[in-house]
Structures are given as structure tokens and as C-alpha cells.
Amino acid sequence: MNYYIDYSKKADTVVKDDSVSFLDRFQMTFLESLMCATFITDLFLQDLKEFYPHHFEKLSVALQNRNKSLQTFFESGMEQQIFNRMNAVLFMVQDDAVLRRFIEPSFSIQYDITLKQAIMDFYNMKQYQLLKPEYLKTIDDSDMERKIVNILQNIS
Secondary structure, three states: OHHHHHHHHHHHHHHOOOOOOHHHHHHHHHHHHHHHHHHOOHHHHHHHHHHOHHHHHHHHHHHHHHHHHHHHHHHHHHHOOOEOOOOHHHHHHHHHHHHHHHHOHHHHHHHOOOHHHHHHHHHHHHHHHHEOHHHHOOOOOOOHHHHHHHHHHOOO
């Protein structure tokens, strides 16, 4: 339980680190969102809320803080003309909703797509949504597939 809170705080620090480029932080936030959807499942949250409400509250606060930091990060990238102008909250909520749906075992069967392929395609879609065209050409995705596979191997 404390691991998730500590992870959320660490993720919060990364997103605020201006010494890291917006493109690198975008990639990190995507991976962190994947980790959250993978390990902080709806079932886990439901059990936590029912049996350990004080832990649920602490985790909820940590996740809310992460979301506020993410919103600020995306809005800052928009102000600096790196990200396309859009509703930052909806952009973030999209990650959680879609990634949680992908993790459901029935998704891959229903749509005849592997979990890895769905996540890679979603990541590419997120890039096209967020990044201005001149930045799409400069982002280095060479390591993203390996990092996504590493996360997925932890759940299989």
C-alpha cells in the first residue's frame, strides 16, 4: 500500500522536473499511467476502500495530487507550444479509462489484438493527440516498446 503512495509521489516529482524535456516527461507519464492501471486495479481499490478505508483515503489523496501535477504539466506544455491545446483533464482521464479497459482479459479476445499491440497503438495515438507536428518528428521512441513489455511481463 505504501509502495503505491511512494510511487505516486516519485512520479509527481518526475513530472515537475524541468531539467527533463517535455517529450521525455510525456513518455514517463504514459508509462506511469500504465503502471497505475496495471497495479492499482479497480478490484484492489474496491477492497482497499471496503477493508482499509484509511489506506484508501491516503492512496486517493496521492493519486489526486498526481493528477493535479499531470494537469499542470500538460497545460505548461501547451503554453510553451510543445503540446496541442486541449482539455488536460480529459486527456489524462482517457489514459486511465482506456488502459484499464485494455488490461481486462476479455479485451484482447473481443478485438483480436494483443495487449502489447493495443498499448503501443494507444501510445502512438496519444502522441498524435498531444504533440505538435514538429515535435512528433523529434521524439525518441526507441526504448518505449521494451519498457512497455517490461511492465506487461510483471502482470502475466
